[in-house]
Amino acid sequence: EIHLNHKAIGLKIENNRISEVVFENTSSCEKISAKADHYISTMPVKDLINSLEYDIPQEVQEVANGLLYRDFITVGLLLDKLKLQNGSNLIPDNWMYIQEKNVKLGRLQIFNNWSPYMVTDLSKVWLGLEYFCNEGDALWNMEEAEFIDFTIDELSKIGVVDKKDVIDATRIRFKKAYPAYFGTYNRFDTVKEFLNRFENLYLIGRNGMHRYNNMDHSMLTAITAVENIINNVKTKDNIWNINTEKQYHENKLTAVENLTGDVEKLSYNPAEYWEKTENAYAYYPTVKHRKRFILNSLKNFKFKENTFVFDYGCGEGGVLSGIREKFNLTSQQIGGFDVAENVITKLKEKFDSPNFYHEKLPVLNKKCGVIICSEVIEHTEKYSDIIKWIHDNLDDNGILILTTQSGKIHASDIYTGHTQHFNIKELELLLKDEGFRIQKSFLWGFPLFTLQKYLTNINFKAVQKNYLEGELSLRKKIVFDVTYFFYFIH
Incomplete structure (x- = not known):
């Protein structure tokens, strides 16, 4: 059954399942x-x-009620001809x-060029x-005839267009x-x-998922939801993954210069990684180098009693421990x-x-002086999303220290779960667009750090087993300290 002019006003729940939906006739x-056995929703998430x-x-x-939208008005305009032409033909x-x-018009579609079957008289x-x-707003509240005249103007x-060529028009508003x-x-x-x-x-479509999907993506979420129901697939990840996988991206990811293959990165599990590397991680020469770099970067920052540092x-x-000790901060x-x-x-226990x-x-209850x-x-x-979160949670006079990787993706990068490396110039533009003012930006690593990555590629499994994982032996510590010494000089 299809019930027109009805809206869902109540969804009853039993044992983590929707058991019943209550509808209201919008007129009466x-x-x-x-x-039903299954429920598919395209209604706005907040509703x-x-x-x-x-x-x-x-x-x-709180999050649902804070979701925002932009609304849309379209006017269909029938013309004898366009004033704007490509030579003697339609553009x-x-x-x-x-x-x-000097106009509020955002986009212009020419339906003739989508398909000749969309126009009765060619x-x-x-x-x-x-x-x-x-x-x-003012555009939304304008009377239809007034709005059509406004668009023609x-x-x-x-x-x-030339006003005399207008034959007919209609307006449609979309919330x-x-x-x-x-x-x-x-x-x-x-x-x-x-x-x-x-x-x-199952949530599908633009409003159902609160996602800026194209029409094909929205249709695919519906198809995938139905296939899940038919095949008794319990996970909904395959629905949420539509329009996030790289094959659906219409443009290259901003600032990215190298990507890791999907199959390679799937083996990375953060919790397992930390269990295997917990004893040796703090002594890795790269980790010690980054810690020293970050502490030195903060030496001129004026810490106050209420300065909050977030990593x-x-x-x-390890970095937070160093900052707390060097700058006499409380937990x-x-x-x-x-x-x-x-x-x-x-x-939580340590600090x-x-x-x-x-x-x-995470939702913080205070602004950060340092992130x-x-x-x-x-x-x-x-x-x-992380860069935006940082901007939103940083004091106006706060400082961000950001380090990341550029260049080729090596075996050690795949082992630690890298999905991409960055082009530093494009990353600077991304940060500036978000509202950051860059004080200093530089590349570090050539030749020693780069050489280390290429050498570990030769037999990374051995490096992983003998140095990165397990207990911290004297041999490991000596190798780490010697490597760090060269980094220090570099």
């Missing part, structure tokens, strides 16, 4: 209910959360983004005029057309994980995040501080 306000008859965690409710583009500052031209707005102003990647979106995983617990509920990707906490002035939950549990988090992009992000962004394709 009459309520009906329906039961879905508010419809659940369930004890919803406060953080989930070949199917759409154009409008850059002129001697005429059908245009789609697209405006990006917010529900309730704009096209005439930029030389696309929540564009799920926004601001507001509380940086914490969306909290909502996603909460909704994934309901085993017979995003804190590992075993309450430091905190960190790491993806390995077993590491965070130990750090006697609650300011350590296993959740990605360290050392050898982290090369481990995730969502590195831009």
Whole structure:
């Protein structure tokens, strides 16, 4: 059955399953209910959360209610001809983004160029005029006839049409057309994980997933959800992975110069990595070098009694220990995040501080005077989310110390879970776009660090077994110390 002009207002839950949905007729306000084995939702996530008859965690409710959208108005305009032409013919583009500052028009579509079957009379031209707005603003509230006249005036102003060639027009408004990647979106995983617990509920499409999918991506999420139901597939990861895998990206990842293959990186598990390397990690020459570099970078920073230092990707906490000791900070002035939950549990005990988090992009209760992000962004394709999180949680006069890797991806990089390496110039642009002012940026590593990577490629399994994992022997410590000495001189 298809019920038109109805909206879902209540979802009943039993044993982590949706058991029933209550609908309301938008005209008569009459309520009906329906039961099913499986439920597929394309409704906005915030509306879905508010419809659940369930004890919803406060953080989930807060994130859902903070999700934002942009709305959309399109005007279909039928013309005898376009004033803007390519020689004597219709211009070949199917759409154009409008850059002129003196109009509000965002994009122009020429439906004739999508397919001749979209236009009954090929001697005429059908245009789609697209405006990006917010529900309730001046554009949204304009009467239809007034808005159509407004759009024709704009096209005439930029030389696309002549008013006398307009035959007919219609306006359509779309609420929540564009799920926004601001507001509380940086914490969306909290909502996603909460909704994934309901085993017979599947979220699909732009609003259903709060994701800026193209039409083909949205259709594919629906197809995948149905295939999961038919084949009794319990995980929903394959739905959420649509439009995130590299084969769906229309453009190269910003600032990335080298990528790790999908098969290679799947073997990396952070918790297992830390269990194997815990005893030796702090003595790795590269780790000791980075710690010295970070401490030296902070020597001119003016620490105050309330300065909060956060290490995003804190590992075993060696950098934070060094900062606390060198600058006489209290345990309450430091905190960190790491993806390995077993590491965070130990750090909370080690520093006697609650300011350590296993959740990605954690919600902090204070701004940070210093944020360290050392050898982290090369481990995730969502590195831009981390950079935005850092910007949002850093004091206006705070400092970010960021280290990452560039160049070829080696065996040691795959072992530690790298997904990409960066081009430093493009990374600088990415940081500037996010609002950072770069004080100093430089490449380090050639020739010694580079040479070490190429040498370990020869027999990395032996290096892994004899040096990186297991107990810290005297032999290991001597090798590490000699290598670090050369790094120090370098």
